[in-house]
Amino acid sequence: MQAQEDIRLADLGEFGLIERIRARFPAPDGVTGIGDDCAVLTQHSGQESLVSTDMLVEGTHFLREDIPPFDLGWKSAAVNLSDIAAMGGKPTGTFLSLALPAGLPVAWIEAFLDGYAELSGRFDVPLLGGDTTASPDRICINVTVLGECPCGRSRLRSSAAVDDLICVTGPLGDSAAGLKSILEGVERDADVQALIDRHYRPMPRVAEGQELRLNLGVHAMMDLSDGIGSDLQHILDASEADAQIDRNAIPLSLALKRVCARRGWDPLALALGGGEDYELLFTCTRQAEMLICVPHFVIGRITKRSYSSSSAGADWRISGFDHFKKH
Ligand code: ADP
Numbered sequence: 254m255q256a257q258e259d260i261r262l263a264d265l266g267e268f269g270l271i272e273r274i275r276a277r278f279p280a281p282d283g284v285t286g287i288g289d290d291c292a293v294l295t296q297h298s299g300q301e302s303l304v305s306t307d308m309l310v311e312g313t314h315f316l317r318e319d320i321p322p323f324d325l326g327w328k329s330a331a332v333n334l335s336d337i338a339a340m341g342g343k344p345t346g347t348f349l350s351l352a353l354p355a356g357l358p359v360a361w362i363e364a365f366l367d368g369y370a371e372l373s374g375r376f377d378v379p380l381l382g383g384d385t386t387a388s389p390d391r392i393c394i395n396v397t398v399l400g401e402c403p404c405g406r407s408r409l410r411s412s413a414a415v416d417d418l419i420c421v422t423g424p425l426g427d428s429a430a431g432l433k434s435i436l437e438g439v440e441r442d443a444d445v446q447a448l449i450d451r452h453y454r455p456m457p458r459v460a461e462g463q464e465l466r467l468n469l470g471v472h473a474m475m476d477l478s479d480g481i482g483s484d485l486q487h488i489l490d491a492s493e494a495d496a497q498i499d500r501n502a503i504p505l506s507l508a509l510k511r512v513c514a515r516r517g518w519d520p521l522a523l524a525l526g527g528g529e530d531y532e533l534l535f536t537c538t539r540q541a542e543m544l545i546c547v548p549h550f551v552i553g554r555i556t557k558r559s560y561s562s563s564s565a566g567a568d569w570r571i572s573g574f575d576h577f578k579k580h
């Protein structure tokens with residue numbers, strides 16, 4: 254018998270792989286998951302459905318030789334749950350579509366599934382289906398996530414109001430500094446490793462998003478995937494408002510400060526311009542803010558859109574990450 258490490262996807266075939274996935278991800282009671290033409294889910298009354306999808310392409314979003322497959326599986330699930338969290342919703346299931354080269358070791362796929370299962374398990378979100386196909390050489394991962402939220406209660410980007418406070422649920426810039434450390438081959442002491450962990454294993458703010466949704470004074474909400482410099486712009490454009498951000502109020506982790514001090518990096522540039530922190534960015538009234546128990550930092554406030562600018566106040570704007578812009 255071949256050792257697990259020697260088996261390639263070509264030996265297993267599409268249906269062999271699907272069977273392995275199905276065996277590992279049993280559907281919860283009352284749900285038809287992997288194995289039929291469609292998953293069948295019960296629609297709960299009074300709830301609206303949330304759906305989001307996200308694609309990760311080798312070479313564009315990750316480097317196979319760099320990211321451990323466990324972390325890639327974790328991150329693939331995490332970034333999708335984060336989109337449901339951003340609406341204040343509860344994730345109810347995911348769909349995983351994989352385009353994989355036939356020569357890929359099955360051990361790699363198993364480690365990927367381990368990470369996917371670990372993150373999904375933490376939030377009790379079942380894998381309900383997907384698609385599997387061959388790719389000539391690059392790995393491509395697409396995850397679709399379903400969620401639910403009481404009707405009319407999901408938080409949109411368009412609901413920020415003038416004088417709202419602008420808040421984030423955690424420190425910014427760690428993920429960008431982690432990525433920079435990887436790309437520059439920085440020696441991995443405990444601080445650097447903490448930053449790299451934040452990049453490879455983001456923690457979606459699922460419970461936080463739902464708790465914030467219960468507070469009716471929390472208005473607009475989104476997750477920080479591209480960097481606050483460009484993500485805040487989305488809230489401002491959707492809400493037709495401007496913002497004042499207090500640079501000194503941007504939360505920075507100790508690990509980020511220490512690594513930046515040692516290497517001469519600008520922590521604020523990483524915090525404002527770097528992506529993939531997956532913290533929540535939300536706006537709320539002053540009264541509502543006093544009632545929020547979720548850890549958060551007030552970093553600024555929403556202002557009236559000035560007639561002279563069609564965009565945000567130039568005094569804070571620092572660009573984030575735009576996939577189609579040249580860097
Ligand atoms: P179809 O021919 O209808 O597309 P498939 O043979 O592709 O069906 O898939 C069979 C079952 O396995 C379906 O329930 C599908 O959702 C599930 N499935 C296929 N690929 C994956 C995957 N990568 N992860 C999870 N479920 C999958």
Ligand code: MG
Pocket residue numbers: 383384385
């Ligand atoms: Mg199929």
